[in-house]
Structure formats: structure tokens, C-alpha cells
Amino acid sequence: MKKKVLVAMSGGVDSSVTLLRIIEMGYEAIGVTMKLWEYSDVGGAENLQENNCCAVSSINKAKMVCERMGVPHYTIDFTESFKKNVVDNFVDEYVQGRTPNPCVRCNSFIKWDTFIEQAEILGAEYIATGHYAKIEEKDGTYYIKQGDDTKKDQSYVLWGIPKETLAKTILPLGDLTKEQVRDIAREHKLETADEPESMEICFIADNNYKRFIKEYAPDKTASIKQGQTLNEDGEQIGENDGYINYTIGQRRGIGVSNEKPLYVKEIDSDTNTITVGEKNSLFKDTCKVKGLNWLINEPEFPYNILCQIRYNGSRAEAVIHKQQDDFTVNFSTPQLAITPGQSIVFYLEDTLIGGGIIEL
């Protein structure tokens, strides 16, 4: 009997080709779409794109692709868990002056565990997703490696998934480029072949996170009024629109004129102030890390690795130090705009070995 694989179907081109490849590998596939969000609940839906993953039109596309390949498709509702574990956290992080990464959180706390659980319920041995990354086995241990398409590589968002799920996960797109994926989809005349790229944050239909936070949590944000903009000496040089409207490293919209461009350097939610400085003042060579997850056995410290501190960012050499339960990363060259709340992701060459959340 063929082994069964649960394929995560978003209704986009990547998951459609994932399904195709799983079938080509000889598995019996089951398509599942996780419904994570109801756009109509929090404004912005008038700007909803057809390809927003939880929109009915996307789910319909997923169903059509599955039917064309003779695969059953089901939608499973996880809106409650997504709201609690991802969206609430997203808002809370901004309210605390930090910059969250909801995709990482969703993968870490919802997607993988849930898909594995559903796979077990449906008698499937594996799950498959359309992430651009690879899983390789060596001596019975499974590792995540970056995707061959380095521009598209998505291993960064996978650092938080539970290590034990790697053996049950198939990532069939890791050796393809996005263009190749589209070509395969066109060749097979899949409904999703020319779907545009999905937007940055799936639950914010208009991609306007500032509006979203205000409408989603008026109780937490209404009191955040205009605040002071300070220079590096702590002197007021202007006013800000309320600290939640800024992220570390932001250049535009600061509203203070200066000879050289100014960037947001620090955000203080307690005093509702932002501190700005010139670019060279935003470089730091160290940060603290919390909420670590290792995708290998926890190494011994200090530990030399490559670190990536933002999606699509480059990787830098660094050393992780551990003191009791505190982890500190020291970079060999200073890094621009190390942003609290964002993920710091660890690699050994092209192997993803873990990650954590940046603290200052």
C-alpha cells in the first residue's frame, strides 16, 4: 500500500507543485488547507487580494488543484488557535515596542504540530509543505538545509519547528527555483500557476500593520499618543506618532531633518520615545537570545556559527555563549539594526541548526 502524505495546501502555486511532486514520488496524497483567519473580523478586507491564503477563493483553488489530481481535500479550522498564539502575540509584541515575526511563530506553535496531528488522524505518515528548504537524513538524523534557490530560501522561518517532526516532514521544493516551480505548474495547467506571490503578513489583508493593530486592539493602543523623538544624547529633536508605528532600522517617516539620514535606533514603550541616530550608530556586535529551539542536539558553548538576523538577510559569523540559562551572541563584525522580537537563526554552512528571538 502506498504511504500517505498530508500536503499543506494554501491555494498558491508552491503548494500545488508540492502536491504534484508528492504524487510523482509515489505517495498517496491528502490535501489539507488550514483556515487560520477570518478576514472580515478585522477591517482591511476591502483590500483583500484573491490570493490571500485564507480567503475563500484561495481555498477554492486548492480544492480544484486537488480534484484535478484525484486527491481529497479538506479544510480544517484553526482560527481560534491562530488568533491566540499568533495574532494576539503579534499585537502584544508591537505594544511592547518590538517587531514580531508571525510566520515563525505560526510554524513553531501551530502549523507543524497541527499538521502532524492531522496526519496521524488521517493515517498519513508524512506531511509536506511548499517551503523552499530541504530536509536531509544522515545516519538516521534529519536536518533542514537551505533551499537551492538562495533568493527564495525559506529555511529562516523554520527554525522553531519541533525537531522530532523533521523525520515526518517532506519539503519537495527545496531543489527548485521559483521559476521552475511556476514552469512545472504551467506545464501541468494548474489553476494556481500564475498566482501572484502572497503578501507579507497573511492575516493583514491590506498589509497595513499599523491600522491592523489599532483596529484589532483598541484597548491596548488607544492610549498610545504622540511621543518624543530623541537624539542619541537623549535630547528631544522632534515628535513621533506613537512608538508602535516604528521599527528598529526604519528610515522613512521619522519627521526630523538632518544632514545625513536618520534611522530608528531604539524604541522605548515605557516612555513612548524613539531614539534616532545616523546609520553607523545602529551597528552592534552583540545581542541576547531567548526562546531558543535547536534542530540538532544542543551543542557545547561557546559555539561558532553563522547567524541570520532578518528574513532575506545575509549571514554573519558569530559565537553563541551560554551563561546559566542566558544566551548571548557575539558577532565577529557589527550588524545593522539588530531588532528585538525578530528571529536570529543559526546555520552551520547551509544547514539550519536552530534559532531564537532577539532581545537587547
Add this chain to the structure above:
Amino acid sequence: MSNSPLYFDIAATTPLDKDVANLMNTINLENFGNPSSIHSFGQKSHNIVERSREKIAKILNCKSSELFFTSGGSESNNIVLKGVLEKGDHFITSSYEHPSVLGLTDELQEKGIEVTFIKPNQDGMLNALDIKKAFKENTKMVSIMYVNNELGTINPIKDIAQFCNEHNILFHTDAVQYVGKKNINLNDSHIDFLSIGAHKFYGPKGIGLLYCKSGKKVNPLISGGGQESGLRAGTENISSIAGMALALEIAHNTYDENKKNILELENYFIDTLNKADINYRVNGSNRLAGIFNITFFNVQGHSLLMNLDIMGIAISYGSACSSGSANAPLALLEIGMPKEEAACSVRISIGKMITKQDIDKLIKSLSAIIVRIQKK
């Protein structure tokens, strides 16, 4: 045992009867005339519509002038609720009605209509006295479903209609799950309005009926060319109207035979289930033959549905939404079932095409899934 998919969801919709399909095809190809046209083409179509109306009137034992063709149960329910109730009226319904009734109540309340919801008892039925107790000076209408779609339980419609009549209150029943399965005599009832959908008795989708007792006034939802005595404008769906009439006739002529068969299958289902050593509970009493709501303890209904579907067997869980995900069935929560149990309850409905072999296959698959899931 055949390998074609098995369908245990006739409470959602039935397949189209072959004779009905053939009749509809013929009419679609040969009788395209507009029933309102004066020429022979129009006359032919007109006569098909009116003969169908008379056929149905005979079966339901009412006047043909009391029957109005609509697009289905939901539309019929909408016409009555929106076309009868006015600001200041009091309206009584149950808390486990079909969404085409429950979903309107917000709108009615906004319009200034007072709504009282009566809860069903633990057995899945409404108590006629509970409804009577809710009567007020300004109660204009009561709307109670004949058979609950999730549980298959039959409500004491006769008593409720009687109470309403005694108090000069209009009575509407959504009889979508009832008509076509059991006999009904409208002449001998105090039902003022009744909704029917053809696709629940092997008729076509998109066609239904509204029965309005003579002299009971309803305002139209769709106005226009004056069709259906002005109650429902729009060129008549001739083939579907004739298809519905034939489907109802076939159902009517086979009530007894069908009931006997289905009861036999029901008993066989329960016997086999008992032998399979599965922990279950059938929910609700006074059920319509062939509709089961069953709790399989510790097995999520949605999981069971998906697993059975993969094995080629269709059952129902909860109320599907447009995305295809599902929530625990509202009716079960309304009869006081704990949420965890409601989430473990599915609906299995047995139609006339089901055989004992099919039931064997269903239970074999059920056991295999339940054993596997419960092990986890």
C-alpha cells in the same frame, strides 16, 4: 461489495431520481416557451406548471391556489418571515432552526420585531406547551421546523399548530426534511405556511414550494411580472417544477415501502454497530427513519468524516461553511449536549439506494477508523 463511493448523507441532499431527470431533460429540450406567453409554446409550458401544481396539491391535500413555486426551502422561509412580520410584532421560533430562519432573526429584531427562541429538550424535540407559554398579546407568528435537520427528530407540529390556531397566531413550519418522507394532510391541519425543497426527496435542486393557506396574506420578496399570483415574480423554472412534482409523486407512492426498507436498514445498522463493539449513542428520540445523529465518544466528528471520505464513504458533520471547514453542530449544543460530545457527533442518513452490504462496509470502515484514532 462495490467500490463506488457510498452516500450516507441524504439529509443534506438526495441524488436526482432517474425518471425525474429524464422528464426534466425532455421538458428542457421540448418546452422552452414562457408560461406567460399567449401562443402555443407558452400555453404548453403554462400547462406543465399548472398540472404540476395540481399534482402536488393533491398529494399534500390542499388547493393548488395555495401553492407557490420558489427556489427552495430557504427562499420559502425568507418569504414568510419577511413577508408576514412587521414592526411591533412578536415572533416565536426555536433555537435550533435551519439557518434560513435563525439567520434572519437579527434582521427581524433590527426591524423592531420581538423574537423569542424556544429551546428543544434533551431528546431533541420542542415541547408544544413551552411554545404556548411564550404567547403574548402581540404574537403574530410562530415558526417551528417539522423535522430537525441535524437530529432527525420530529416536532409535535399538530399540537403547536393547534395552539397557534386557538390564539389566532399564524403558524409556519419549515418542512424541508419532512415532506417526501412522510404523508402530510394540509387540509386537515392548522398549518398556515409550509416550506418545501425538492432536492430532499430525489427531486432537482433550486426548486421548492411555499404553501400559504387561503386568506393568509404574505408580501412578496421578489416583485415583477406577477407570476405565482404576484407572490414570486420571475419566469417559472418549468422543468424543475415538473421534476419536483414527479419526485413528490414517486415519494408519495412509495412512503410505506420506503419506510419499511429504511427501518430494516436502520435496525441492521444498529445491530451491526452493537456487534462491532463500538461505543456510541444515538441522539434524539422520535426520529424520522433513516436520519441518525450519533456520538462516537472520543472521536472527533470532523476526523471521522475525513477518514470515511478517504475510504469512499460520505457522512456529515456540523454545519459546513463556504471554506469547507466545519463547526460543532448547533442543534446538539441547543439540546444541552456538552461541546466535547457535540464535536464527536456525526449525522448518518440512509437513502433508498443503500443496501445491507453498504451498511456492512460503513461499519467495517467506522470500526477500523475508530480503533486507530482511539489508540492515539
